[in-house]
Amino acid sequence: MIHLFLQSTLRELQVFLHSRRFWGTFAAIVLLFAVTGPYGTMESMAFGERLAYWLTLHALAWTIAILCAVTAERLLRGMIVSMFARMMAGSLIAALPIGFAIGLVDHVFAGEATTLESGLQRALFAVPLCALFCLLTYMAMSQKIAEAAAPQETSPAASILDRLKPENRGSLLRLSVQDHYTEVVTSRGRELVLLRFADALRETAATPGLRVHRSHWVADAHVESLKRDNGRLLILTRDGTEIPVSRSYAEDVRRRFT
Structure with missing residues (x-):
């Protein structure tokens, strides 16, 4: 250490x-x-x-x-x-x-x-x-x-769950950018990992999901529904969190979750 x-x-x-x-x-x-x-x-x-x-x-x-x-x-x-x-x-x-x-x-x-x-x-x-x-x-x-x-290399076969404390390793639900960290949310908790978001996305391969914003990724199984608020497209997750959808990802989100 x-x-x-x-x-x-x-x-x-x-x-x-x-x-x-x-x-x-x-x-x-x-x-x-x-x-x-x-x-x-x-x-x-x-x-x-x-x-x-x-x-x-x-x-x-x-x-x-x-x-x-x-x-x-x-x-x-x-x-x-x-x-x-x-x-x-x-x-x-x-x-x-x-x-x-x-x-x-x-x-x-x-x-x-x-x-x-x-x-x-x-x-x-x-x-x-x-x-x-x-x-x-x-x-x-x-x-x-x-x-x-940050870690110098990221293995394509690596899982971001391996970077978490044992008590936080559950089903992967979503990722979000927090300053220079990636916030990893699982079914057992959340944790900040010092990892570039692009590298974190490569470590989600084992979990079906979609990048919906430059700062957000969500697992397919965690999506409850889509909603609109003042013209903005949002994803409503199963725990009640609202995740914004960027215009560049909107078509992929509609195709996948409707």
């Missing part, structure tokens, strides 16, 4: 290492800070020293933020559904070690001593920057991170 966790975490970290957009953003921010010299560095340092200072500081801070965000994204999956919320939790936690890391950089470049109080003050200052870092990272790279975390 630990080996699989480390493997998946490493794949997510590699997303950052191989992203040109990530490195381009990093370089642009370091150069911006070196040129503008904020927080008194313009007056106290020459350009070369400023560049080295901000490069070191940002490299250390970004490394800590990425490690915390990716680790939290992995560890909190069973408690928090939203990937953004998981990454934000990790990023905000990163503010504490980043505060003391900044103190270390200041000590190396300016000889300033770091105390517990100054480290906590720097950590408080880093909180909004960590939140901004998380927001920008999620907007730019969330899909790539989700793909890196």
